[in-house]
Amino acid sequence: MIKFIAWDNENGFYLYNVQDAYDTLSGFVKYDDGNNAEYDEDCFGSFLDNKRYAVEQFIGLKDVNGKDIYVGDVLKTESGRIQIVDKGVLASDRDNIISGFYANNINDDKPHTFSYDDEIIGNVHENPELLEENK
Template sequence: MKREIKFRAWDKVYECYLYDVQNAYDTLSGCVKDENGEDAGYDEECFAGFLDNDQYVVEQYTGLHDKNGREIYEGDIVRTGKDNIGDPEPMIGQVIMREGSWLIENEKMQEAIELFSEITSREVIGNIFENPELLEGKQ
């Protein structure tokens, strides 16, 4: 099974996400996209320009989609559904990578559950940069 590898970057200066930052240089198109799929006008010389620059926080695509078909990235804030058979209770947490597994982590409750599940729903409700209040339970 082939897994799609792609990254987005949070620009700390302009406070926006840039999508497909790796593919722009893998294909030599040089076109980094904004959240609407439009050319964002960035001219970093290569993907390493995003990785080695304190202006950006690079986040990886998990290869999974939420219940609405939205791609789930590291740093997204995800809510588990009330229909979740395998989870103890519905929760909200940040998508992280730990020991080779994608998890939903809720630091306040000091718990983490697996992002992937065949029997439960997941929904992206925000991300750590634009919606940090969601992790504090202030929805």
Template structure:
């Protein structure tokens, strides 16, 4: 069974918070529109770095994608600009971390 963990990006403070900080700082504000909660996918890349929802990564073919969770499929996927969607199990483990959609949205725009 995969480990379930969360992070939250605070749009105002431009800072990422871990789960312990979220519980202390945002216990009344988890549904706040200025806080974006991220879920751990349960996967790590080749360097041992955890892969999180909202990460921007580069696959082994050099294509940039973001990590997304599809509620209707109950699974994480790699979503490439232009519409290609891959199972995260296929493109994630050998991918390279580039940033997040919150800290580095320009990375996705540059790859379109």
């Protein structure tokens, strides 16, 4: 299932299910507590086009606790912490382009393979201190 959340840069909170925004109708877009959100955008594209929001996609995986992993989440792994960086091109050659989600280890910038043992410990907006190198 393709899902998106949007970090509201002005108010400092997430809106969930922003892909379902339609004519500013409450009931589709939610706050993290599940309550209907108030917003002025009339469609999903308005969230994407508005610099007020950082829109982040669900990567299709859950962490060890069953929580959905989104672009921008910071995970704790057996090897340390990683950040879910982005969706982009992972590899390409003359005939093929492989795209998907990737993450780098914060300490050594090496790619990480996702595991069911990964645990979300925060995200880049609410917990920027997690992006600092381990000391």
